Amino acid sequence: MKELSLILQFVQQILPAIWITLLISVISIGIGTIFGFLLAWGKMSRLKSVRWLTSIYVSVIRATPAIIMIFIVYYGLPFLFKGWFHLNIEGWQRMYFVIIALTLLFSAPVAEIMRSAYLAVPKGQQEAGLLVGMTKFQVFYRILLPQAFVIALPNFANSVINLLKEGALTFTIGVVDMVAKAQMIVSNNSGGFAFETYGALALIYWVISLAIDKFVSSAEKAYRRKRQTIDGSREAV
Amino acid sequence: MLTISHLKKRFGQRTILEDIDLTVHQGDVITLIGPSGSGKTTFLRIITTLEQADGGHIQFAGIDKDFADLTKRDIQTIRRNVGFVFQNYNLFNNKTVLQNVTEGLIVAQKRSKAAAKAIAVSALAKVGLADFQDYYPSQLSGGQAQRVGIARAIALNPKVIFFDEPTSALDPELVTDVLQVMRQLAAEGMTMVVITHQMSFARDVSNQVIFMADGHVIEKGQPSQLFTTPKVSRTKQFLAEILATV
Ligand SMILES: Nc1ncnc2c1ncn2[C@@H]1O[C@H](COP(=O)(O)OP(=O)(O)OP(=O)(O)O)[C@@H](O)[C@H]1O
Ligand SMILES: [Mg+2]
Numbered sequence: 001m002k003e004l005s006l007i008l009q010f011v012q013q014i015l016p017a018i019w020i021t022l023l024i025s026v027i028s029i030g031i032g033t034i035f036g037f038l039l040a041w042g043k044m045s046r047l048k049s050v051r052w053l054t055s056i057y058v059s060v061i062r063a064t065p066a067i068i069m070i071f072i073v074y075y076g077l078p079f080l081f082k083g084w085f086h087l088n089i090e091g092w093q094r095m096y097f098v099i100i101a102l103t104l105l106f107s108a109p110v111a112e113i114m115r116s117a118y119l120a121v122p123k124g125q126q127e128a129g130l131l132v133g134m135t136k137f138q139v140f141y142r143i144l145l146p147q148a149f150v151i152a153l154p155n156f157a158n159s160v161i162n163l164l165k166e167g168a169l170t171f172t173i174g175v176v177d178m179v180a181k182a183q184m185i186v187s188n189n190s191g192g193f194a195f196e197t198y199g200a201l202a203l204i205y206w207v208i209s210l211a212i213d214k215f216v217s218s219a220e221k222a223y224r225r226k227r228q229t230i231d232g233s234r235e236a237v
Numbered sequence: 238m239l240t241i242s243h244l245k246k247r248f249g250q251r252t253i254l255e256d257i258d259l260t261v262h263q264g265d266v267i268t269l270i271g272p273s274g275s276g277k278t279t280f281l282r283i284i285t286t287l288e289q290a291d292g293g294h295i296q297f298a299g300i301d302k303d304f305a306d307l308t309k310r311d312i313q314t315i316r317r318n319v320g321f322v323f324q325n326y327n328l329f330n331n332k333t334v335l336q337n338v339t340e341g342l343i344v345a346q347k348r349s350k351a352a353a354k355a356i357a358v359s360a361l362a363k364v365g366l367a368d369f370q371d372y373y374p375s376q377l378s379g380g381q382a383q384r385v386g387i388a389r390a391i392a393l394n395p396k397v398i399f400f401d402e403p404t405s406a407l408d409p410e411l412v413t414d415v416l417q418v419m420r421q422l423a424a425e426g427m428t429m430v431v432i433t434h435q436m437s438f439a440r441d442v443s444n445q446v447i448f449m450a451d452g453h454v455i456e457k458g459q460p461s462q463l464f465t466t467p468k469v470s471r472t473k474q475f476l477a478e479i480l481a482t483v
Contacts, residue, residue: 124327127287129329
């Protein structure tokens with residue numbers, strides 16, 4: 001029981017850094033989703049060159065390990081900016097680099113998820129929509145997108161959880177997130193209580209993913225329940 | 238009211254439709270029959286702009302042009318003046334029965350919600366589904382779904398409704414309800430062009446039957462003539478086969 005109370009104590013010490021983790025994640029997810037949406041669009045473009053470019057981009061990003069992406073952005077971007085725009089961005093907050101790296105990482109799987117969800121919606125509905133007089137955009141926005149959204153939800157949640165975990169590498173470039181905080185605690189204790197400290201950290205991550213899972217599954221359920229409020233009696237066929 | 242002339246369509250090298258003509262007058266019920274792969278579906282899809290033609294002319298809703306010259310605006314005009322009932326319904330799965338019908342009224346025809354609802358309710362009553370407004374497509378039988386498809390088409394008050402084998406995806410016991418609705422529409426004077434394998438419907442309801450095969454119109458005529466004394470041997474053969482299997 002002493003273990004447990006120690007872990008809880010470390011949770012309390014780590015927790016103040018959670019907002020860094022959450023801030024980085026939320027921003028990366030937000031921008032990454034928009035970016036992923038555009039990429040999915042590009043992958044289905046009528047122009048071969050656009051399809052080709054987006055496919056290459058997605059496959060390269062998907063193959064890049066998070067830690068490498070973070071390093072490339074952190075060390076490479078200032079270099080590029082100096083060369084191309086004569087701008088010095090070394091003074092940027094380190095958090096920005098992490099956000100850029102995670103946004104890029106997140107956009108690739110999201111592009112795939114959105115594309116396959118869109119393709120999974122039966123397209124006869126599109127023709128039906130056009131022939132009730134709606135424009136292509138109206139059909140997309142009102143009929144196809146809402147259905148694709150529901151199909152994409154579970155995989156999207158998985159990607160969010162992955163991103164959260166990849167974000168745990170943020171400390172590698174010196175941003176004081178929860179992981180960095182845990183490391184400090186361990187070193188302040190001269191390497192003692194490492195198990196309890198990292199255990200506390202794992203616990204926090206676990207609770208966050210549980211919350212995400214729970215949120216997504218209740219969103220899905222709410223959507224399906226809406227469809228089942230009517231008793232399916234089929235008397236008057 | 239609708240005239241199509243010299244319509245041509247190729248898919249790759251294959252000619253699917255060769256020099257097809259069609260004239261539809263107000264109140265006509267025209268049935269299209271013919272073997273599988275003869276190009277019936279493609280024909281209706283071209284008229285309704287779901288597919289592009291490789292040649293031919295259309296006169297409809299104030300448009301009098303070659304298919305090749307249709308502008309975006311013309312295409313929209315055509316779409317807003319036709320109804321289409323699909324073989325596999327193609328209902329909007331994320332919308333209720335009522336919303337399936339009001340969608341076009343509100344979004345395309347810009348009617349108020351209340352007006353759209355009133356129109357939709359009466360269209361649904363007409364197809365016998367007044368009590369199913371709040372159901373989702375996944376909760377309907379095939380026969381009910383197809384009747385929603387019909388309600389969705391008639392609610393928009395189109396000049397003509399096209400039906401592509403509206404009963405061929407249905408269990409036999411559900412076919413009658415759908416055909417009954419279509420007979421009633423015909424009796425009310427709705428202009429309809431119907432692809433069907435239901436020869437009794439073609440015989441009893443339509444005022445013209447068109448027999449297509451291999452992308453050609455082989456024979457057309459009044460049902461009383463075409464079914465009893467077909468002029469072309471190809472028609473005779475087809476009718477013998479199809480009536481034998483029913
Ligand atoms: N998108 C397409 N690409 C290539 N070929 C097509 C396409 N759509 C139809 N075809 C071909 O065109 C021909 C006519 O098809 P269509 O669906 O119009 O026939 P149909 O008379 O409606 O047949 P059925 O009674 O089986 O519905 C067929 O040989 C079909 O394979
Ligand atoms: Mg067909």
